[in-house]
Amino acid sequence: MKTWWKTAVSGLAVSCLLVSVIGCGGQPSNQPSAQSGTAGNKDIQERKIKLSIGLVEEHPEGIAGKKFKEIVEKNSGGKFQVSVYFNNQLGDDKKVADSLASGTLEFGVISTSPLTASVKEFGVFDLPFVFNTEKEADAVLDGPVGKSLLDKLPAHRIVGLGYWENGFRNLTNSKRPVATLEDFKGLKIRTIPNEVHLDVFKAIGANPTPMPFTELFTAMESKTIDGQENPLTVIESNKFYEVQSYLSISKHLYTPFIFLGSKKFWDQLSDQERKIIQDAVIESGKFERELIRGENKKSLDNLKAKGMKVSEISEAETKKIQDVVKPVIDKYSKSLGEDLVKQMMDEIQKARGQK
Ligand code: KDG
Numbered sequence: 001m002k003t004w005w006k007t008a009v010s011g012l013a014v015s016c017l018l019v020s021v022i023g024c025g026g027q028p029s030n031q032p033s034a035q036s037g038t039a040g041n042k043d044i045q046e047r048k049i050k051l052s053i054g055l056v057e058e059h060p061e062g063i064a065g066k067k068f069k070e071i072v073e074k075n076s077g078g079k080f081q082v083s084v085y086f087n088n089q090l091g092d093d094k095k096v097a098d099s100l101a102s103g104t105l106e107f108g109v110i111s112t113s114p115l116t117a118s119v120k121e122f123g124v125f126d127l128p129f130v131f132n133t134e135k136e137a138d139a140v141l142d143g144p145v146g147k148s149l150l151d152k153l154p155a156h157r158i159v160g161l162g163y164w165e166n167g168f169r170n171l172t173n174s175k176r177p178v179a180t181l182e183d184f185k186g187l188k189i190r191t192i193p194n195e196v197h198l199d200v201f202k203a204i205g206a207n208p209t210p211m212p213f214t215e216l217f218t219a220m221e222s223k224t225i226d227g228q229e230n231p232l233t234v235i236e237s238n239k240f241y242e243v244q245s246y247l248s249i250s251k252h253l254y255t256p257f258i259f260l261g262s263k264k265f266w267d268q269l270s271d272q273e274r275k276i277i278q279d280a281v282i283e284s285g286k287f288e289r290e291l292i293r294g295e296n297k298k299s300l301d302n303l304k305a306k307g308m309k310v311s312e313i314s315e316a317e318t319k320k321i322q323d324v325v326k327p328v329i330d331k332y333s334k335s336l337g338e339d340l341v342k343q344m345m346d347e348i349q350k351a352r353g354q355k
Helices: 060-075 093-102 113-117 120-126 134-141 144-150 195-204 213-221 232-237 271-305 315-336 338-351
Strands: 047-053 080-085 107-111 158-173 188-191 207-210 227-230 246-262 309-312
Touching (some): 047 060, 060 080, 060 158, 060 271, 093 107, 093 158, 107 158, 113 195, 120 246, 120 338, 134 144, 134 158, 134 246, 134 271, 134 338, 144 338, 158 232, 158 271, 188 195, 188 213, 195 246, 195 315, 213 227, 246 271, 246 315
Parallel strands (some): 188 207, 246 309
Antiparallel strands (some): 107 246, 158 227, 158 246
């Protein structure tokens, strides 16, 4: 199957200094009104833009997608028309990434985890129990580590414009309460198609199955799998409580959302057009992070009200889980790059005020 990283542009892969967004090294399209990304070009062309959002319209990701539309249409004087597609209407995360690379889609928000199939270093965000707080995640994502990973994307015909928040992941299942390491044993857990996630749940003693998000609800409904893991707002907004009885507050992983663009489209934009898009990504991203963090408590209360039985995982049991997944962290620290992992850990320590 054609996959976007196998047809990645060879040769010149010019990193973009995303905040200043000078030029991405591509040749501007030969479209009549195409503008090269040269400094000083002030043109704003009439453009129709599609934005793919993976979750439902009511989820903070969907609300922020509408915020992005509002900002872009306003700041372009109505010349940009943005159509937002919710709930994976344009395909799952991997399909969205393929569409961006081929230029059939202009922008999309996906989780970083599926990107490891092409840029393996995004796997640093899949290392378990690395982040304790959203503040630590913000420090890494908005700092040198986050930007260095975004700079790897243009070589794959995609531009990374910023990070939003999916959040800390918690386990749900339909079989039993899970409050200890032992309780995970043998559970058939769906994971994001990502080798780190798979190894983490194998190390824990579960029986992981990689699966696109779009197939997840049906797999739980048909009991093909016992459970899954996602942030509280995802569990609630996708009504997982209808097919899952047990929720465990494990917070085992933090997943970012990443706002991606088609490089083919991006290379056509003038500097002013790029600034309109980049500013809107950052403003709607700040909005989304604030919104989703305010929703977590409400989502938990609603999940309890919907009848989910909630288990806390004690510090002692979390420590046991951390011990069994440590070899996974060691393994991927080597394959992802020990310097990169150390840089991330240092940024986390700094965010904790320990550096
Ligand atoms: O398309 C929706 C996905 O981007 C998001 O929900 C990722 O957490 C995710 C999962 O479990 O696939």
